[in-house]
Amino acid sequence: MPIKFPSDEWIKALMQELNKSQAYRDAAKNWEGDFYFIVEPEGSLKEQTIFYMDLWHGECRSASIVKDEKEKNPEFRIWAPLSKWRRVIEKKLDPIQGLVTRQLKLKGNLMKIMKAPKAALELVNCCTLVPTDFPE
Amino acid sequence: MWYFVSPDVVFGEDAISHLDEITGKKALIITDINMVNMGFSEEVKKHLSTAGLECQVFDSVESEPSIATVKKGAEVASSYRPEWIVALGGGSVMDAAKAIWVLYEKPDIQPEEINPFEPLQLRQKARLITIPTTSGTGSDSNWGFVLTDTSESRKLGLGCREVHADIAIVDPKFAAKMPPELTADTGMDALTHAIEGYTSGWKNDFSDGLCLKAIQLIFKYLPRAYRDGTDSEAREKMHNAASIAGLGFGNSMASIAHSTGHSLGALFHIPHGRAVGLFLPYAIEFAADISATNYKEIAHLLELETERLSAAASLARAVKSLAQDINQPLKIKDLGISYDSFKLSLPKLVSYADMDTQTVTAARVPTIDEYEKLFRYAYDGKTVDF
Numbered sequence: 076m077p078i079k080f081p082s083d084e085w086i087k088a089l090m091q092e093l094n095k096s097q098a099y100r101d102a103a104k105n106w107e108g109d110f111y112f113i114v115e116p117e118g119s120l121k122e123q124t125i126f127y128m129d130l131w132h133g134e135c136r137s138a139s140i141v142k143d144e145k146e147k148n149p150e151f152r153i154w155a156p157l158s159k160w161r162r163v164i165e166k167k168l169d170p171i172q173g174l175v176t177r178q179l180k181l182k183g184n185l186m187k188i189m190k191a192p193k194a195a196l197e198l199v200n201c202c203t204l205v206p207t208d209f210p211e
Numbered sequence: 212m213w214y215f216v217s218p219d220v221v222f223g224e225d226a227i228s229h230l231d232e233i234t235g236k237k238a239l240i241i242t243d244i245n246m247v248n249m250g251f252s253e254e255v256k257k258h259l260s261t262a263g264l265e266c267q268v269f270d271s272v273e274s275e276p277s278i279a280t281v282k283k284g285a286e287v288a289s290s291y292r293p294e295w296i297v298a299l300g301g302g303s304v305m306d307a308a309k310a311i312w313v314l315y316e317k318p319d320i321q322p323e324e325i326n327p328f329e330p331l332q333l334r335q336k337a338r339l340i341t342i343p344t345t346s347g348t349g350s351d352s353n354w355g356f357v358l359t360d361t362s363e364s365r366k367l368g369l370g371c372r373e374v375h376a377d378i379a380i381v382d383p384k385f386a387a388k389m390p391p392e393l394t395a396d397t398g399m400d401a402l403t404h405a406i407e408g409y410t411s412g413w414k415n416d417f418s419d420g421l422c423l424k425a426i427q428l429i430f431k432y433l434p435r436a437y438r439d440g441t442d443s444e445a446r447e448k449m450h451n452a453a454s455i456a457g458l459g460f461g462n463s464m465a466s467i468a469h470s471t472g473h474s475l476g477a478l479f480h481i482p483h484g485r486a487v488g489l490f491l492p493y494a495i496e497f498a499a500d501i502s503a504t505n506y507k508e509i510a511h512l513l514e515l516e517t518e519r520l521s522a523a524a525s526l527a528r529a530v531k532s533l534a535q536d537i538n539q540p541l542k543i544k545d546l547g548i549s550y551d552s553f554k555l556s557l558p559k560l561v562s563y564a565d566m567d568t569q570t571v572t573a574a575r576v577p578t579i580d581e582y583e584k585l586f587r588y589a590y591d592g593k594t595v596d597f
Binding site: 098171172174176192193 | 212213214323324326327328329372412413565566568570571572576578579
C-alpha cells in the first residue's frame with residue numbers, strides 16, 4: 076500500500092528502510108549529523124513540510140515531521156519544491172547532481188557532505204524502497 | 212538538467228602565440244622548477260611581454276600539491292595582484308593554480324571548502340589561462356582539481372563549475388620533451404578519463420563524442436608517442452586527446468578506476484596516471500554488465516573482437532595490452548608493493564576509495580566488500596568475476 080508523501084508515516088517508513096540497509100550502514104558508518112529535509116509547497120501541496128532525521132553512524136535514531144522550523148536546530152538543511160524531491164526519490168535526479176545544479180539547496184557544513192557522498196546515495200536508494208503516493 | 216563547461220581552447224602548433232594577444236597589465240605564472248629549467252616559463256613570459264604584460268613566476272608547485280603550497284601561492288598572488296593566472300605545467304600545476312586562483316579571489320575560504328554546491332563568483336580579480344605540458348591531466352580543460360591533505364595522506368577531489376580556465380592553450384611543443392615513462396603515465400591517465408567519462412553514471416550527450424574521439428586517438432597514438440618522442444604527429448594528437456578527454460570526463464565525471472587509483476596513489480605515492488590506469492581494466496570488468504552497451508560501442512569503434520569475448524572483456528584486454536606495450540604495471544604487485552604492506556593498508560585503501568567523490572558517479576557503485584575484493588584482485592592481477 077503506497078504511503079502518502081509528505082507525511083510522518085512516510086519518513087518513519089524511510090527510517091525503517093535505512094535501519095534495515097547494510098549498504099547504508101556501511102556507507103554512513105562515520106556520519107554524525109542531523110537534517111531537515113524541507114519540501115516546499117507546489118501544486119496541490121499548499122504548505123511547507125519539514126522532515127527531521129537524526130543520522131548517526133549508519134543508523135537513523137529518529138525521524139519525524141516538524142511543525143515549526145525553529146523546533147530543532149539541525150546541522151544540515153536541504154530544501155526543494157515537491158517536484159524535485161519526487162525526482163530524487165524516483166531516482167530520476169541524482170541527489171549530488173541536484174545539489175551541484177542547485178535544484179536542491181543545501182545549508183550546512185559542505186565539506187562534511189562532500190566526504191560522505193556514498194551515504195547520500197544509499198539514503199536515496201532507501202527512499203526508493205518506500206512505496207510512495209505523491210500528490211499531483 | 213546539467214551543464215557543459217569549457218574554456219576557449221587554442222590548440223595546435225604555435226598555439227602559444229595566442230598569448231601575444233592577451234590584454235592586461237600583470238600575469239602570475241604558476242609552475243614548477245622543471246618548467247623554469249626547461250626554459251618554458253621564460254618562453255611564456257616572452258609572449259606575455261609581447262602583449263605588454265608584466266610577469267611574476269611562482270615556481271614552487273610540487274608533485275601532488277599540498278594545501279600549504281596553494282596557500283603560499285595565494286599569498287604571492289595577493290601581494291602581486293595579477294589580472295591573469297597562467298598555469299604552466301602538468302596536472303599538479305594545473306590543480307594548484309586553480310586553487311591559488313580561488314584563494315586569491317576569495318581569501319576568506321579554505322581550499323578544502325571549495326565545493327560544487329556554492330557559487331564562488333570568480334573573475335572579479337583575475338582570469339585563468341592553462342598551458343598543459345603533459346598529455347594526460349585534462350585539468351587544463353575542466354573544473355575539477357585534486358589537492359593533498361598531507362596530515363592524513365589523503366587526496367581531496369575538489370571542484371566548482373566556475374573553476375575552469377578561460378583559455379586553454381594546447382600547444383604540442385610543451386609536451387614534446389616528455390620522457391617515455393611520463394608519456395606512458397599521463398597517456399594512461401587520459402585513456403582512463405576518456406573511458407570512464409563515456410561509461411560513468413553521469414555520462415551525457417555533450418560529453419560522449421569527446422570521450423569516444425579521445426579513446427580512438429589514444430589507442431592509435433599513445434604507443435607511437437611512447438616509442439618515439441620525436442614523432443610530432445603522435446605528440447600533437449596525444450596532446451589534443453588529453454584535453455578532449457579532460458573536457459569529456461570533466462562534464463560527465465569519472466568512476467572507480469579513479470576512486471581506487473586516488474586511494475592507492477595517496478597511500479603509496481604512485482603517479483596519478485599510473486595508478487588510475489592500473490585499475491582501468493578492473494573497473495571495466497566490474498561494470499561489464501551494467502555498462503555493456505557502452506563498452507560495445509567503444510569496442511566497435513576500436514574494432515575489437517566481440518564474438519568470443521564480451522565487449523567489456525575485450526576492452527579490458529585491449530587496455531592491458533596497450534599498458535603492456537608502454538611498460539605500465541598491470542597489477543598492484545608490479546608496483547613493488549609487498550603483500551604485507553598492501554594488507555596493512557587495505558582497510559584505508561577501501562575506506563578512501565569508498566569516500567571518494569568518483570565512487571558515486573560510477574555506473575555500478577561498489578559496496579565496501581566489493582571494494583576490498585577489487586583491491587585484492589588488482590593486487591594479484593585476477594580478472595574480476597563478481
